[in-house]
Amino acid sequence: MPSTDDALVLTGIGHEYRGGSGPVPALDGIDLSLAAGEHLVVVGPSGSGKSTLLRLIAGFLRPTRGEIAAGGVPVRGPGPDRGMVFQQPTLFPWLSVRANVEFGLRTAGVPRERRREVAGERLAQVGLADAGRMRTYELSGGMRQRVAIARALAPDPGVLLMDEPFGALDALTRERLQDEVRALWSATGKTIVSITHDVDEAVRLGSRLVVLSARPGRIVLDETSGLPRSPDPRAEPGFAPLRDRLASAVRAAAA
Numbered sequence: 711m712p713s714t715d716d717a718l719v720l721t722g723i724g725h726e727y728r729g730g731s732g733p734v735p736a737l738d739g740i741d742l743s744l745a746a747g748e749h750l751v752v753v754g755p756s757g758s759g760k761s762t763l764l765r766l767i768a769g770f771l772r773p774t775r776g777e778i779a780a781g782g783v784p785v786r787g788p789g790p791d792r793g794m795v796f797q798q799p800t801l802f803p804w805l806s807v808r809a810n811v812e813f814g815l816r817t818a819g820v821p822r823e824r825r826r827e828v829a830g831e832r833l834a835q836v837g838l839a840d841a842g843r844m845r846t847y848e849l850s851g852g853m854r855q856r857v858a859i860a861r862a863l864a865p866d867p868g869v870l871l872m873d874e875p876f877g878a879l880d881a882l883t884r885e886r887l888q889d890e891v892r893a894l895w896s897a898t899g900k901t902i903v904s905i906t907h908d909v910d911e912a913v914r915l916g917s918r919l920v921v922l923s924a925r926p927g928r929i930v931l932d933e934t935s936g937l938p939r940s941p942d943p944r945a946e947p948g949f950a951p952l953r954d955r956l957a958s959a960v961r962a963a964a965a
């Protein structure tokens with residue numbers, strides 16, 4: 711049963727796009743409630759509505775049916791309580807790293823000193839304490855994505871949303887960032903919703919795992935991970951069976 715303490719509650723969510731040749735049903739009958747501090751990872755075949763789900767929670771889109779509440783408040787549009795990280799970090803090239811992280815705080819009218827302080831803290835959290843003065847074009851792909859995470863965390867959102875945040879990175883950088891996000895999640899206790907194509911990544915990161923069916927996306931698996939919060943969950947005996955269950959659910963959903 712959803713409770714008012716839940717960080718996110720999605721009730722009867724359905725979404726249809728208006729395509730050129732008629733309506734495109736993207737999601738159907740999504741009921742989901744997420745307690746504060748969970749990291750929900752959503753996987754599913756291509757086109758199953760993963761990004762749509764995240765855009766609805768972010769408030770970039772309004773659902774055709776149903777209601778979404780974040781921290782007990784109905785979502786009517788984007789808000790500082792929900793930070794978003796995209797697959798391609800959309801940083802402003804004319805601003806320094808620190809100014810990029812401060813950007814949302816500046817538009818919210820946070821005083822300069824406080825902005826600097828917060829940006830410094832967030833950059834330190836993502837391992838970029840010394841990069842504040844750099845320009846974004848001087849950064850590697852992994853560093854750019856760290857800056858995007860620091861920027862999303864700057865307004866201290868209750869919920870962090872990540873749309874395939876490591877999809878464009880090489881395998882080594884990807885693993886390093888997965889470890890960092892795990893550490894960040896443990897340290898901050900943030901509620902996170904992320905999406906990925908990679909079931910290994912899903913099981914490494916998620917405390918809760920949801921699989922969507924092929925379009926229109928419906929929830930076909932919703933499982934609490936149960937793996938201990940160890941530095942490397944892949945070493946846990948429960949890792950492989952959970953990954954296999956998830957992979958079979960995704961395969962069945964795509965068939």
Ligand SMILES: Nc1ncnc2c1ncn2[C@@H]1O[C@H](COP(=O)(O)OP(=O)(O)OP(=O)(O)O)[C@@H](O)[C@H]1O
Pocket residue numbers: 727728729734735736754755756757758759760761762763925
């Ligand atoms: N703006 C749009 N207009 C019309 N149809 C859309 C629009 N955006 C997405 N769709 C359709 O909605 C469905 C779900 O798209 P969505 O991007 O949410 O899926 P996804 O699971 O994130 O896919 P992928 O894994 O390939 O990124 C797809 O069939 C897609 O073609």
